[in-house]
Amino acid sequence: MTKETAATGILYGIGVGPGDSNLLTLEAVEILGRVKWIFAASSNRNGKSLALEIASSYFNERANVQPLYFPMTRDKERLEEAWQANCQKVQNVLTMPDDAAFVTLGDPSTYSTFTYLLRKLNCNNEFGWKIVPGITSYQASAAVLGLPLAEAEESLTIVSGAKGIDELEMALTYSDNIIIMKAYRHYREIVRLLKEKGLADRTVAVRRCGLPGQEISFDIEEWDGEERSYFTLLIVKKRPDHKQISYQGPAFERIK
Numbered sequence: 554m555t556k557e558t559a560a561t562g563i564l565y566g567i568g569v570g571p572g573d574s575n576l577l578t579l580e581a582v583e584i585l586g587r588v589k590w591i592f593a594a595s596s597n598r599n600g601k602s603l604a605l606e607i608a609s610s611y612f613n614e615r616a617n618v619q620p621l622y623f624p625m626t627r628d629k630e631r632l633e634e635a636w637q638a639n640c641q642k643v644q645n646v647l648t649m650p651d652d653a654a655f656v657t658l659g660d661p662s663t664y665s666t667f668t669y670l671l672r673k674l675n676c677n678n679e680f681g682w683k684i685v686p687g688i689t690s691y692q693a694s695a696a697v698l699g700l701p702l703a704e705a706e707e708s709l710t711i712v713s714g715a716k717g718i719d720e721l722e723m724a725l726t727y728s729d730n731i732i733i734m735k736a737y738r739h740y741r742e743i744v745r746l747l748k749e750k751g752l753a754d755r756t757v758a759v760r761r762c763g764l765p766g767q768e769i770s771f772d773i774e775e776w777d778g779e780e781r782s783y784f785t786l787l788i789v790k791k792r793p794d795h796k797q798i799s800y801q802g803p804a805f806e807r808i809k
Contacts, residue, residue, distance in 0.1 A: 565652070568661050571784075596622075604657055658690075698759075714743050755790045760785040764784065
């Protein structure tokens with residue numbers, strides 16, 4: 554929806570990429586340099602947001618930056634209260650009317666809080682909006698590795714490991730290449746499945762891509778007993794005609 558068709562301000566959902574501020578698009582930089590209001594999700598009451606940190610150098614110097622607190626809970630009543638309060642904050646800005654940006658890690662359409670925010674705000678097609686895509690962590694990881702995500706007629710499937718291995722098991726039956734995002738919570742279970750399927754040596758693990766402490770491991774069992782980072786993903790190359798995954802790219806702080 555464009556500004557001409559909207560009776561209110563425009564809400565921009567802006568993907569800031571996985572960590573390196575140089576990966577923001579030119580459109581994202583232009584918008585962040587002019588909007589007066591910038592929002593981002595925060596799981597801490599102190600308002601800390603990695604997305605805000607990544608994009609902060611591009612903000613309008615007079616911008617009002619407002620983290621939106623979402624409690625880390627499964628209590629539906631508490632979550633709904635948070636959603637209502639946060640939607641009201643954004644709605645108040647848009648009805649001024651002022652334009653606003655909601656910055657999110659990676660891409661706004663891929664496992665992003667922005668998707669839910671837009672759905673709640675725009676249920677009656679009342680607010681103008683635009684999504685500015687961003688580079689995902691798996692795209693950035695593949696680029697660092699020099700590893701193709703898919704070739705020729707191959708398939709590519711993206712699954713979340715947040716709730717276990719059920720989705721992954723299905724993906725392994727039909728997809729040539731699998732990205733496992735949010736692999737931190739059930740990492741041990743995921744590794745066990747990949748070993749059972751004979752895919753451990755065709756898998757590379759990446760965590761904190763583009764951030765300080767970025768790491769890669771070709772021995773996916775290596776991180777089994779370590780403290781697990783939310784920013785952990787695995788890339789599985791299932792096709793038997795692929796060579797074993799190997800690293801050919803530039804040097805990192807730590808490569809194993």
